[in-house]
Amino acid sequence: MNGSLVIIDIGHCKDLRGQPVFIDMKAKQKHFETLVGSFSSGLYRFGYGLCHNSAEVEDLVQEIFLRAWKSLDKLREAISVS
Numbered sequence: 001m002n003g004s005l006v007i008i009d010i011g012h013c014k015d016l017r018g019q020p021v022f023i024d025m026k027a028k029q030k031h032f033e034t035l036v037g038s039f040s041s042g043l044y045r046f047g048y049g050l051c052h053n054s055a056e057v058e059d060l061v062q063e064i065f066l067r068a069w070k071s072l073d074k075l076r077e078a079i080s081v082s
Helices: 025-051 054-070 072-081
Strands: 007-014 020-024
Touching (some): 054 072
Antiparallel strands (some): 007 020
C-alpha cells in the first residue's frame, strides 16, 4: 500500500443524497494520529494526577483512544459544526 489510497465501502450506508458512503482510511488514520499527538500526554498527566498508577492510566488512555478511533467520524463532524 505504498502511497496508494485505501477506500473502504461500508456496505449499505448511504449519505443524505442516497449515495454510498466510503471511508478514506489513510485520511482517518492521519486524523487519528493528530488526535493522539495532541492529547495523549495531557490525558496521561491528568489521569496520573487522579490515580497515581501508571499502568492503570496507560490502560485508561488506551481505552479513550480506542473509543475515539471507533467514533472518529462523529468527532470530526462535531468539530466541523462548531
